[in-house]
Amino acid sequence: MEGSRGTKVEERLIGTVVGPDGGPVLICVAGIHGNEPAGVHAVRRVLVALEEHRDELEGSFVALAGNIAALEAGRRFVDRDLNRAWTRDRLERLRGNGAAGASVEDLEQVELLEELEGVLRDAGGPVFALDLHTTSGPGGIFSAFTDSLPHRAFAGDFPVPMIFGLEELVDGTLLNLLSENGVVALTVETGQHEEPAAIDRAEAAIWIAIVSAGLLPERLVPEATEARKLLRRDAGHLPRALEMRYKRDVVDGDGFVMQPGYLNFQSVRAGDRIARDAQGDVIVYEDGRLLMPLYQEQGEDGFFLVREFPQFWMGVSHVMRRMGLSRLAFWLPGVKRVEDSDDEVVINKRVERFFARQLFHLLGFRQLEDAGSSLLMRRRRFDEGRYLKHPPAPMSLETPPGSD
Numbered sequence: 001m002e003g004s005r006g007t008k009v010e011e012r013l014i015g016t017v018v019g020p021d022g023g024p025v026l027i028c029v030a031g032i033h034g035n036e037p038a039g040v041h042a043v044r045r046v047l048v049a050l051e052e053h054r055d056e057l058e059g060s061f062v063a064l065a066g067n068i069a070a071l072e073a074g075r076r077f078v079d080r081d082l083n084r085a086w087t088r089d090r091l092e093r094l095r096g097n098g099a100a101g102a103s104v105e106d107l108e109q110v111e112l113l114e115e116l117e118g119v120l121r122d123a124g125g126p127v128f129a130l131d132l133h134t135t136s137g138p139g140g141i142f143s144a145f146t147d148s149l150p151h152r153a154f155a156g157d158f159p160v161p162m163i164f165g166l167e168e169l170v171d172g173t174l175l176n177l178l179s180e181n182g183v184v185a186l187t188v189e190t191g192q193h194e195e196p197a198a199i200d201r202a203e204a205a206i207w208i209a210i211v212s213a214g215l216l217p218e219r220l221v222p223e224a225t226e227a228r229k230l231l232r233r234d235a236g237h238l239p240r241a242l243e244m245r246y247k248r249d250v251v252d253g254d255g256f257v258m259q260p261g262y263l264n265f266q267s268v269r270a271g272d273r274i275a276r277d278a279q280g281d282v283i284v285y286e287d288g289r290l291l292m293p294l295y296q297e298q299g300e301d302g303f304f305l306v307r308e309f310p311q312f313w314m315g316v317s318h319v320m321r322r323m324g325l326s327r328l329a330f331w332l333p334g335v336k337r338v339e340d341s342d343d344e345v346v347i348n349k350r351v352e353r354f355f356a357r358q359l360f361h362l363l364g365f366r367q368l369e370d371a372g373s374s375l376l377m378r379r380r381r382f383d384e385g386r387y388l389k390h391p392p393a394p395m396s397l398e399t400p401p402g403s404d
């Protein structure tokens, strides 16, 4: 029985430690996928240790449970994936229903949303967030984030591979909603669901985040120094940065089954047969590395392909954005600003054929749609040098894009 492996969580708010004066807030969301309890165990450990530091704590630490019903059942979700429906439309509808919706996850989402809104409303400083996950296959230690300057700087403090562009392939994540509303948020994947080391690594990530968000100075938390060593030891052999290239969707009834034995970050070549579905062999279309191969029953993503992103280009992109060059992008040939929008462009691929997507990624745009002959891309919010010095102020999760 899967349920027998479940994790009991009594309250949405697993715990909080509030320092004597205001300051930044660090939110940890644990177990938004119910078969990923490592984060829950990790936040409990940190809450205990952090009590010792209450008087020195600048700001506050908040640990929230993601999907309580699914955690208890030991399943990714009960009715629907709780990490795929954090879009404004969906939240509006949920609020309208007063959580009277039919699904278990409607109720989970409304509760979690209210808890998050409360934290953002009361925050007296910048808000940081860690979204803690594990993978069904082994070796999945990495971070993912929306690539604007403050988010990238936060991610840079964690010595694990940084994955760019997840939000272009996966819609409706909590990470994306938080990031668009002024929260400096990071998803961390800390290993395989069942391995005890995944808890240690999640704990390590939290200690690093505590220092990075400014809740405690590193000299008071030797845990953070140890945490860097631990993550470097476990992930140091992997590339520092990789970009998303492809996602294989899994739809009910398409019979997708991964071949056994694939690891996260394993190199694959074009032509490799790595899975099967109802049509036959599933073949990789370009060289790259595999990420999150699906080795569990529930889940809509069969596997991802990523490719190493040279650090040189990360540096170039950093400089271009700090110089404000993304504003010039609107004047490039073949680029048209979307009417009534300050940050969306349509790019004619025939004119900008060779480098459109890459260039606009470097400049901080994300792809919204690929219509074949044109691309719709949007400049990410908060992608400005000034937010490196002073992280953005959090906004209500109801704030529509473009109103900052």
Ligand SMILES: [Zn+2]
Residues within 6 Å of the ligand: 032, 033, 036, 132, 133, 134
């Ligand atoms: Zn997950």
